[in-house]
Amino acid sequence: xxxxxxxxxxxxxxxxxxxxxxxxxxxxWAILALAALREGTFRFNALRRRVDGVSExxxxxxxxxxxxxxxxxxxxxxxxxxxxEYSLTPLGEETADKLADLxxxxxxxxxxxxxxxxxxxxxxxxxx
Amino acid sequence: xxxxxxxxxxxxxxxxxxxxxxxxxxxxWAILALAALREGTFRFNALRRRVDGVSExxxxxxxxxxxxxxxxxxxxxxxxxxxxEYSLTPLGEETADKLADLxxxxxxxxxxxxxxxxxxxxxxxxxx
Numbered sequence: 390x391x392x393x394x395x396x397x398x399x400x401x402x403x404x405x406x407x408x409x410x411x412x413x414x415x416x417x418w419a420i421l422a423l424a425a426l427r428e429g430t431f432r433f434n435a436l437r438r439r440v441d442g443v444s445e446x447x448x449x450x451x452x453x454x455x456x457x458x459x460x461x462x463x464x465x466x467x468x469x470x471x472x473x474e475y476s477l478t479p480l481g482e483e484t485a486d487k488l489a490d491l492x493x494x495x496x497x498x499x500x501x502x503x504x505x506x507x508x509x510x511x512x513x514x515x516x517x
Numbered sequence: 518x519x520x521x522x523x524x525x526x527x528x529x530x531x532x533x534x535x536x537x538x539x540x541x542x543x544x545x546w547a548i549l550a551l552a553a554l555r556e557g558t559f560r561f562n563a564l565r566r567r568v569d570g571v572s573e574x575x576x577x578x579x580x581x582x583x584x585x586x587x588x589x590x591x592x593x594x595x596x597x598x599x600x601x602e603y604s605l606t607p608l609g610e611e612t613a614d615k616l617a618d619l620x621x622x623x624x625x626x627x628x629x630x631x632x633x634x635x636x637x638x639x640x641x642x643x644x645x
Contacts, residue, residue, distance in 0.1 A: 401552075411619070415543040415619065417543075441531040456637065459632070459634070480629055480633075484623075487622060496526040508587075509585040
């Protein structure tokens, strides 16, 4: 890779800084958290209920990574107990729109995927 | 969840079959493999070079999962040695278009992410 190449982010290059960012937003829980936050501001526990199945630890890690990368805004009110709210930044909104597009597509095409799987497994069984 | 809900795929529900499918296409190596295959048909080793950094084992697993789900077509010619080629199915093409859109966005906005990280780390250091 010469110097000029390094000026243009390329996720296909193993050391490009864009690759971990892609992994941060496309990660298992990040996709769901970002897509959920399109619905509005969430407190931590409400978001945890929305992203059904995520552990407290994984959601906290995911949100911190997304906050550090500038996709999520964390707002803590200095009350007792502290009230902490999460929302999308403008960058996060654009990202979440693209993820929601992917999610809707996967949900809509689930019957095709299940049919493909059945055909694959039957072909394997026939050759076994 | 009542019976009617189960008829409509919802990735936010932990047991919905759409959730693992989303994870299959948005997985670390799957995103890159699907996006690479938009460029055309690849033999295994050529695809492995394109998806810089992937191990032989991880790429093989990724491609098998994507083939079973109907996103990737595997074609083996009965030559010696066997010539195996991978390409996108129509379903895979649509998926890969959405992933490429996400990749291009992340690459384009990398400077914003790096700036956000720097601001985050500086704010943390100031409070430490």
